[in-house]
Amino acid sequence: MVTAPSIPSPTVRDTHRSTLAPLVVPDRLLLGPGPSNAHPQVIAAMNHQPLGHLDPDYLAMMDEVQELLRYTWQTDHELTYAIAGTGSAAMEATLANAIEPGDRVLVAVKGYFGHRLVNMAQRYGAEVVTIQKPWGEAFTLEEITAALKTHQPAVMAIVHAETSTGVRQPLEGVGAACREQGCLLVVDTVTSLGGVPIFLDDWQVDLAYSCSQKGLSCAPGISPFTMGPRAVEKLERRAKPVANWYLDAALLRQYWGSARVYHHTAPINLTYALREALRLLAEEGLEARWQRHQSTAEYLWAGLAELGLSCHVPQEFRLPTLTTVRVPDGVDAKAVGRQLLTEHNIEVGGGLGELAGRVWRIGLMGHNSDPQHVDTLLQALKTVLD
Numbered sequence: 072m073v074t075a076p077s078i079p080s081p082t083v084r085d086t087h088r089s090t091l092a093p094l095v096v097p098d099r100l101l102l103g104p105g106p107s108n109a110h111p112q113v114i115a116a117m118n119h120q121p122l123g124h125l126d127p128d129y130l131a132m133m134d135e136v137q138e139l140l141r142y143t144w145q146t147d148h149e150l151t152y153a154i155a156g157t158g159s160a161a162m163e164a165t166l167a168n169a170i171e172p173g174d175r176v177l178v179a180v181k182g183y184f185g186h187r188l189v190n191m192a193q194r195y196g197a198e199v200v201t202i203q204k205p206w207g208e209a210f211t212l213e214e215i216t217a218a219l220k221t222h223q224p225a226v227m228a229i230v231h232a233e234t235s236t237g238v239r240q241p242l243e244g245v246g247a248a249c250r251e252q253g254c255l256l257v258v259d260t261v262t263s264l265g266g267v268p269i270f271l272d273d274w275q276v277d278l279a280y281s282c283s284q285k286g287l288s289c290a291p292g293i294s295p296f297t298m299g300p301r302a303v304e305k306l307e308r309r310a311k312p313v314a315n316w317y318l319d320a321a322l323l324r325q326y327w328g329s330a331r332v333y334h335h336t337a338p339i340n341l342t343y344a345l346r347e348a349l350r351l352l353a354e355e356g357l358e359a360r361w362q363r364h365q366s367t368a369e370y371l372w373a374g375l376a377e378l379g380l381s382c383h384v385p386q387e388f389r390l391p392t393l394t395t396v397r398v399p400d401g402v403d404a405k406a407v408g409r410q411l412l413t414e415h416n417i418e419v420g421g422g423l424g425e426l427a428g429r430v431w432r433i434g435l436m437g438h439n440s441d442p443q444h445v446d447t448l449l450q451a452l453k454t455v456l457d
């Protein structure tokens with residue numbers, strides 16, 4: 072008889088065990104490209120026990136979030152909800168649902184996030200064509216219309232607020248031009264929602280996405296997504312299902328819509344947070360909020376000029392939510408950023424991609440769009456630069 076070799080039972084290893092003290096998070100002023108500080112009432116809203124993801128009170132909250140998102144985006148799109156994930160997940164959701172393998176997709180690239188759109192669209196089997204602009208410039212409607220005519224894409228994607236450059240892309244007329252060519256329009260509103268005027272329906276945008284941690288002053292991890300009737304029609308005509316199960320709008324709509332079919336365990340506490348963030352936005356009113364962002368940004372631009380610093384983007388196309396400031400010759404951009412953080416508790420961003428080392432990125436978004444924060448930053452910047 073053969074006896075089975077005895078297998079030693081595993082013992083718990085203490086190799087990675089540590090006796091950490093309870094968490095302490097430093098108090099920072101986040102004036103970079105995001106995340107921004109969450110509103111204190113948003114943090115308070117998160118501080119509740121989770122409900123079940125099919126609890127009637129939670130389902131009612133989901134409806135409220137949808138309605139508030141429609142207001143924030145100025146859209147009647149029925150399919151408007153929040154994706155469990157950061158802005159990149161919502162970005163991926165728009166592309167996954169809009170693109171069928173082999174579709175030609177036109178991406179207007181004028182910064183880092185345009186390149187991300189290209190990369191993602193390629194992964195969904197698109198034949199991607201691009202138009203490009205130097206980092207710091209916006210496309211004209213004529214340039215976009217000409218590219219649509221030349222390439223005849225099935226989908227066009229463009230970033231409204233390019234966080235890497237601080238450029239606001241005018242969108243008036245782009246949706247109409249896309250409709251003329253029979254193509255869907257995808258717009259990235261990650262750094263514009265809640266801080267920069269957006270009229271999704273008037274601009275005839277078919278799909279859009281955003282994030283929670285910038286203009287909405289919420290914690291990161293839950294991201295607005297919307298899809299209009301033309302995009303839904305394309306989704307319903309697909310020969311093959313959406314390649315990404317988690318982000319498939321045909322499945323998600325069954326959870327967010329009246330069927331209430333389980334899809335995934337929703338990020339319950341982040342939904343509380345987003346509801347509160349959107350409620351605060353509605354309480355303030357969109358126009359007042361956009362105006363606050365604009366006037367606070369103008370206050371910053373004037374203060375920067377007094378320090379002898381110049382902005383990278385011409386004022387006409389400058390975002391109120393994100394300003395790129397040129398680093399003066401001979402100044403070490405990274406060292407200044409480090410000093411602002413360690414000595415003044417203020418975070419600003421460095422340049423990305425082509426603008427690495429050449430600009431700082433200053434975000435004044437949501438709750439942080441406040442002239443007092445501008446004063447604090449300018450004072451600290453002056454001290455560090457002196």
Ligand SMILES: Cc1ncc(COP(=O)(O)O)c(C=O)c1O
Nearest residue numbers: 157158159184232234261262282
């Ligand atoms: C314009 C733009 N699109 C997409 C993203 C990706 O969002 P997230 O970092 O939340 O995944 C960002 C992030 O900053 C962004 O600025």
